[in-house]
Amino acid sequence: MIVLKLGGSAITEKDRPETLDGKSLATAAAAVSSAFGATNDNGGGNAIDDLVIVHGGGSFGHHNASEHGVTTTAGSHDPAAVHDIHGAMTTLNEFVLSRLLEYDVPAVPVHPFSTAHRDADGDLTLPSQQVATLVEEGFVPVLHGDLVAHAGEGVTVVSGDELVVDLARSLDADRIGLCSTVPGVLDDADEVVSEISSFDAVADILGESEATDVTGGMAAKVQALLELEPEASIFGLADIEPFLAGDEPGTTVR
Numbered sequence: 001m002i003v004l005k006l007g008g009s010a011i012t013e014k015d016r017p018e019t020l021d022g023k024s025l026a027t028a029a030a031a032v033s034s035a036f037g038a039t040n041d042n043g044g045g046n047a048i049d050d051l052v053i054v055h056g057g058g059s060f061g062h063h064n065a066s067e068h069g070v071t072t073t074a075g076s077h078d079p080a081a082v083h084d085i086h087g088a089m090t091t092l093n094e095f096v097l098s099r100l101l102e103y104d105v106p107a108v109p110v111h112p113f114s115t116a117h118r119d120a121d122g123d124l125t126l127p128s129q130q131v132a133t134l135v136e137e138g139f140v141p142v143l144h145g146d147l148v149a150h151a152g153e154g155v156t157v158v159s160g161d162e163l164v165v166d167l168a169r170s171l172d173a174d175r176i177g178l179c180s181t182v183p184g185v186l187d188d189a190d191e192v193v194s195e196i197s198s199f200d201a202v203a204d205i206l207g208e209s210e211a212t213d214v215t216g217g218m219a220a221k222v223q224a225l226l227e228l229e230p231e232a233s234i235f236g237l238a239d240i241e242p243f244l245a246g247d248e249p250g251t252t253v254r
Contacts, residue, residue, distance in 0.1 A: 001050040001135075001173045002244065004032070005164050007180045008058025008145065010237055011096065017063040018088060025099050027237055028179065032140075033103035035244035048244060050135045052167055053100075053107070056160040057145040060092040061085060065157050072162070073122060075153025082155055086113050086147050093144045100142070108139045112146040112158050120151040124162060128170035135171075143167070165224045176232035177243045178221060183236040184250030185218060196253045199223055225253040 006028055013019035035048055057065070065071065068081035076082075093109055100107035116126040134141045143163050150156040161178075168176050184192035187205050196202050199222060206219040225232040233243055235250030242249050 001052075001171050002048060002175045002177065003052050003054065003164055003168050003171070003173045004176075004240070004244070005160055005178045006053065006055040006096070007178065008056025008061065008092075008160065009181045010058075010179050011055060012058030012060060012092070014059045014062070016059055018060050018091075020092070020095055024237055025096065028240055029099040029103040029105065031237075031240035032100065032244065033105050034241055036105055050171075051140050051244075052131060052135065052171065053096075053140060053142045054160045054163045054167070055092070055096050055142065055144045057089060058092065060088040061145050061157075064088045070147070070155065070157055072157045072159060073153075075150050075156040077154035082147060085157075086111075089144050089146050093142065096144075097142055100140070106139050107142045108134060110134070110141045110143045112143060112148055112163060116146075116148045116158060118148055118150040118153070118156060118158075122150070122156075124148070124158060124166060126158075126163065126166045126170070128167060131167065132171060159220070161221050161224050165228060168228050168230060173230055175243075176225065176228065176230055177240070178225070178232065178234045179237060179240055180218075180234060181236065183239065184234050185222065193251050196222060196226070196251060199226055222253060 011021055011025045013021050064085045068076055070076045070081055097107050097109055110131055116124060118124050131141045145160040146158055147155040148158045187193050206222060231252055231254040233248050233250050233252055235243060239249035
């Protein structure tokens with residue numbers, strides 16, 4: 001079981017509202033397709049038995065959430081905010097699905113807004129049986145950062161990173177991959193940190209995203225991944241295919 005996240009900053013122009021990076025999305029879709037094709041057509045190599053994809057909000061979700069002042073903790077009861085933020089994310093999801101289908105990946109949508117919720121303490125509940133069943137039936141479920149119902153707050157944001165963590169646990173994932181705009185977590189000299197096993201060891205070099213990001217940037221990603229049992233890899237667009245083939249590109253979080 002592999003959970004692969006396509007970072008919103010990797011598939012959109014994150015500093016330009018609701019602007020897709022079509023070239024990068026095509027590159028990602030081709031890499032996923034290549035890994036699937038090698039497995040399904042040739043029957044050899046490092047087989048991908050099960051794959052779930054999550055994509056971030058990029059300039060679609062983050063821009064609209066920022067405009068309405070909605071974050072993972074600050075909510076809204078304004079239906080216009082729901083339509084703007086969720087609508088932008090379903091639009092991006094359609095772009096992702098369409099491109100994956102063009103490359104013969106059996107991708108299908110799963111919208112967190114229709115399935116997940118937070119309790120009054122902010123704890124997320126994401127039923128995963130739908131996702132597990134779709135995988136068993138040969139599909140590639142594609143989830144995305146979204147809004148979710150939140151007791152006492154109306155709606156709040158659920159980030160793609162939160163979804164990755166929750167799915168990795170509930171689906172008993174073997175491998176986790178996060179594709180970003182950079183080839184891994186970078187140190188002060190812009191060199192890739194090969195391994196992270198403690199947040200304190202890298203806290204000084206982790207900062208917020210330069211573009212609008214309501215979910216915490218790279219620091220939040222690393223903190224979330226350190227909580228998981230399976231190892232995770234953070235890598236750039238060019239390393240999707242090597243990751244799916246079994247390599248550990250970029251930064252390994254363990």
